[in-house]
Amino acid sequence: MFEWTLDAVDGRARAGRFNTPHGVLETPLFAPVGTQATVKAVTPDQLRDSRASLVLANTYHLYLRPGVEVIDQLGGLHAFMGWEAPILTDSGGYQVFSLADRRVIDQDGVTFRSHLDGSEHRFTPESVIATQEMLGADIIMAFDECPEPYDHAYNREALARTHAWAARCLAAKKRTDQALFGIVQGGIFPDLRQQSAEFIGGLEFPGNAIGGLSVGETKDEMYAILEIVDAALPQSRPRYLMGVGAPEDLVQGVLRGVDIFDCVLPTRMARNHTALTMAGRMNLHKVLYREDSRPLDPACSCYTCRNFTRAYLRHLCMAKEMLAGTLLSIHNIHTLISLMRQMRSAIVAGGVEAFSTEFLSTFRDHRPEDI
Amino acid sequence: MFEWTLDAVDGRARAGRFNTPHGVLETPLFAPVGTQATVKAVTPDQLRDSRASLVLANTYHLYLRPGVEVIDQLGGLHAFMGWEAPILTDSGGYQVFSLADRRVIDQDGVTFRSHLDGSEHRFTPESVIATQEMLGADIIMAFDECPEPYDHAYNREALARTHAWAARCLAAKKRTDQALFGIVQGGIFPDLRQQSAEFIGGLEFPGNAIGGLSVGETKDEMYAILEIVDAALPQSRPRYLMGVGAPEDLVQGVLRGVDIFDCVLPTRMARNHTALTMAGRMNLHKVLYREDSRPLDPACSCYTCRNFTRAYLRHLCMAKEMLAGTLLSIHNIHTLISLMRQMRSAIVAGGVEAFSTEFLSTFRDHRPEDI
Numbered sequence: 001m002f003e004w005t006l007d008a009v010d011g012r013a014r015a016g017r018f019n020t021p022h023g024v025l026e027t028p029l030f031a032p033v034g035t036q037a038t039v040k041a042v043t044p045d046q047l048r049d050s051r052a053s054l055v056l057a058n059t060y061h062l063y064l065r066p067g068v069e070v071i072d073q074l075g076g077l078h079a080f081m082g083w084e085a086p087i088l089t090d091s092g093g094y095q096v097f098s099l100a101d102r103r104v105i106d107q108d109g110v111t112f113r114s115h116l117d118g119s120e121h122r123f124t125p126e127s128v129i130a131t132q133e134m135l136g137a138d139i140i141m142a143f144d145e146c147p148e149p150y151d152h153a154y155n156r157e158a159l160a161r162t163h164a165w166a167a168r169c170l171a172a173k174k175r176t177d178q179a180l181f182g183i184v185q186g187g188i189f190p191d192l193r194q195q196s197a198e199f200i201g202g203l204e205f206p207g208n209a210i211g212g213l214s215v216g217e218t219k220d221e222m223y224a225i226l227e228i229v230d231a232a233l234p235q236s237r238p239r240y241l242m243g244v245g246a247p248e249d250l251v252q253g254v255l256r257g258v259d260i261f262d263c264v265l266p267t268r269m270a271r272n273h274t275a276l277t278m279a280g281r282m283n284l285h286k287v288l289y290r291e292d293s294r295p296l297d298p299a300c301s302c303y304t305c306r307n308f309t310r311a312y313l314r315h316l317c318m319a320k321e322m323l324a325g326t327l328l329s330i331h332n333i334h335t336l337i338s339l340m341r342q343m344r345s346a347i348v349a350g351g352v353e354a355f356s357t358e359f360l361s362t363f364r365d366h367r368p369e370d371i
Numbered sequence: 372m373f374e375w376t377l378d379a380v381d382g383r384a385r386a387g388r389f390n391t392p393h394g395v396l397e398t399p400l401f402a403p404v405g406t407q408a409t410v411k412a413v414t415p416d417q418l419r420d421s422r423a424s425l426v427l428a429n430t431y432h433l434y435l436r437p438g439v440e441v442i443d444q445l446g447g448l449h450a451f452m453g454w455e456a457p458i459l460t461d462s463g464g465y466q467v468f469s470l471a472d473r474r475v476i477d478q479d480g481v482t483f484r485s486h487l488d489g490s491e492h493r494f495t496p497e498s499v500i501a502t503q504e505m506l507g508a509d510i511i512m513a514f515d516e517c518p519e520p521y522d523h524a525y526n527r528e529a530l531a532r533t534h535a536w537a538a539r540c541l542a543a544k545k546r547t548d549q550a551l552f553g554i555v556q557g558g559i560f561p562d563l564r565q566q567s568a569e570f571i572g573g574l575e576f577p578g579n580a581i582g583g584l585s586v587g588e589t590k591d592e593m594y595a596i597l598e599i600v601d602a603a604l605p606q607s608r609p610r611y612l613m614g615v616g617a618p619e620d621l622v623q624g625v626l627r628g629v630d631i632f633d634c635v636l637p638t639r640m641a642r643n644h645t646a647l648t649m650a651g652r653m654n655l656h657k658v659l660y661r662e663d664s665r666p667l668d669p670a671c672s673c674y675t676c677r678n679f680t681r682a683y684l685r686h687l688c689m690a691k692e693m694l695a696g697t698l699l700s701i702h703n704i705h706t707l708i709s710l711m712r713q714m715r716s717a718i719v720a721g722g723v724e725a726f727s728t729e730f731l732s733t734f735r736d737h738r739p740e741d742i
Contacts, residue, residue: 037686041693044678046414066661066686073662074682082678290437291444307415307453311445315408315437322412322693 076136266332447507637703
């Protein structure tokens, strides 16, 4: 269980396999986000058709509603949401620390008020592990603090808590059928990131995550941090870059040793009527798609591209039909997952650099209406 | 083409088959409504899984947006919306007459302002047929006036127009691969309904519709009118009761000789978080479903009931997730279609009266939480 196999390495990029109780994850991979135990607007069948292998759910949201006891009572998160493939839950830390004036941090944990009804709750490393054990995901996350990225003094102080909490999470864990991943923090600061990657990578986590990125820093700052963390983390375990989903960042992340990504980007863009293609973003409101009989991406094999034209999708968007969000979500998820599968093939073939250069220039320089 | 076969008659109830260019319709049947070329919140694949055989689309809405030229350009409505089974379009009359202070009626047609942008348009019997010929549905509807049901003088005046327009629609029709249905009007007035059914039934329509019901009259008034129209219309053609979808009304309609129904009811109720079951309506917000591990209806074989619990569906509703509308729409459509299939079997077996009595008492007296 939780065996990690490196099938190929090409530069810093890795093609791996991670065994979980609900199936083998082939990496690099992109995981769509099902915040409230549903990837918004799509069914589990549609997710499978989009070739999703791993889905993320948010512990903070499910803890508040419907409550983890309800999900436990109904057989755990897989049965509850009808997704029998691997699931990852976050620790709830990111959401709790985002509550700003609704939370108080101490050395032992965080006391916060629900964004739903103002009720008071407390998360500690131990409670967060217990909650995730009740949810029953295949991969669970350590409780960490995710601070603003630019304050060195505060990041140093928060990092001490994150490291202490990581060790407490490992000690609190009881179930053996869940992989607990540690999380590297440290803002945009090379010294803190180096220290954190060494500390977290030195603990007995079967996988390591990189948190606190894609939270306001520049892309160059993010890529620089990834290089430091990549060099410091053990090669012998998978790495998960949290909350990153822009196509160019997935590619840059894979080139810097990242194996797993998650983000709301493809589904949120879909609900805002933007399609992701290998040649850039496509705003479906544009009048030029009014009678365009082509699929979103002629090279794409998703349900949406197999069955519908740009003109029809534009009509659904203009008419504010729910089906627009569904069909664009299916396509956008499929696109990011296909991109990761193509990178995997390129890594195995030893051509990831050429593939990435080609993709990044097409994605930057072409217009989707020309493909 | 458009052959109508009566497989069985049981009392006034009929089990028939209607041949269309996109497949055979077995009746009685319920058609879900895809106003803007999409049944709200469900894909064509999900509709097929719900066993839908016929889908309705609204000419008024599609005429205004995206425009019939766009749909024609893209190969017609079937190709546009990805639904290769039979489609029925209405004439747009119902929507135009609902515009109240935005329309002016004359003997030749109706001038109206778009609810979208206030632009002025005109529908005549000839233009409405031309529009529906561009859309390309299998069944198209005559242009009729649908007045308030309680004013005899006005209904008599409107009926003269509806009858004159029916003849003009027949004369205007060019395509031979579409079945044009006439529409009986006359409000709640037996004399007008008798006269209209005789007039419309005497024209060369391959099917006849009953309009102007379920618009504010009582259920008893509706059932009484159905009996008059049933006796006056020819048995040798299918009858379509427009805009009716409550389960008890479907059953009462079939018992009064109706073959085809359509309504937004199952999908609208779904988006309002109400499930239809054979034992009544189920409001998913009720706390009693919080940990209920049963499917919505244990006897139902739809995708939703095969895969999800009441507790999960309630969670999606409380969390305002789009998937709630999708999964409840799939179930509600499946329920009405199954009800019609069960009635068909009962008619063929000669037991429609017993089936209906049983269904109506269960639907009235039981609570879905007890099934």
